[in-house]
Amino acid sequence: MSCAFDFAHYRELLEAARAGGYRFASFEATPRAGDLLLRHDVDLSLEAALAMAELEAELEAPATYFLMTRSEFYNLDAPSGADAIERLRRLGHRVGLHAVYPEVAPDSRFDPVLAWHNPDPEYMTAPLEGFVNPMQPGFFDEEHYRSDSNQRWRYGCPHEALARGDFEWLQLLTHPEIWAYSGETMRETMLAMLQAERELRVEQLEADRIDLS
Ligand SMILES: [Zn+2]
Ligand SMILES: [Zn+2]
Numbered sequence: 001m002s003c004a005f006d007f008a009h010y011r012e013l014l015e016a017a018r019a020g021g022y023r024f025a026s027f028e029a030t031p032r033a034g035d036l037l038l039r040h041d042v043d044l045s046l047e048a049a050l051a052m053a054e055l056e057a058e059l060e061a062p063a064t065y066f067l068m069t070r071s072e073f074y075n076l077d078a079p080s081g082a083d084a085i086e087r088l089r090r091l092g093h094r095v096g097l098h099a100v101y102p103e104v105a106p107d108s109r110f111d112p113v114l115a116w117h118n119p120d121p122e123y124m125t126a127p128l129e130g131f132v133n134p135m136q137p138g139f140f141d142e143e144h145y146r147s148d149s150n151q152r153w154r155y156g157c158p159h160e161a162l163a164r165g166d167f168e169w170l171q172l173l174t175h176p177e178i179w180a181y182s183g184e185t186m187r188e189t190m191l192a193m194l195q196a197e198r199e200l201r202v203e204q205l206e207a208d209r210i211d212l213s
Helices: 007-019 046-058 079-090 159-164 176-180 186-207
Strands: 023-025 035-042 064-067 094-099 114-116 145-147 170-174
Touching (some): 007 046, 035 046, 170 176
Parallel strands (some): 023 035
8 A cells, every 4th residue: 555645545544444443423522432533624725625525425434624714725705615614514524613823703604613723832732612622632642643744644654553443542634635636745735736726716717707818
């Protein structure tokens, strides 16, 4: 197995988890033995999130998508943003808030779960009023957490450990854009994403009746 950051291997990761006996759980309750909490921080691309969401739905692997209301890269208030939330929910996923510290505004579009974007250690694990913070005690500790940050697994790709059932339970944080676009490094992956977005932008211009002839 190549352990590439692509959807073929993401599928293998989920299949490994199933083989290891894990059940897909949400952040609604404190994890129990055998739980796998699929968490996605959507930093850059709703298109990538939706592609991952479709794959998970096909594999009956519900996840929690954390979306930003103040992203530089996408707009939840645009028609495409509202559609994305609706599609994520229709596919059976949960939707939480990916917020920039310290802003917390009540918003009925989200479940009461809040993950900070690029948190500093001082507040990263602090419990919040009215929300579950996925990094708070009970949901997070080094032993029960793996992340694909910047296209690098700190302890290697977890697919083998999942297949063996090594983790008592696990919170697996992945960023959809890393898997949806191809590249050997984060830089290459980001350039592939920008290329795809350029094409999407051209379509959006045409849909907005801009004359590109
Ligand atoms: Zn792997
Ligand atoms: Zn983030």
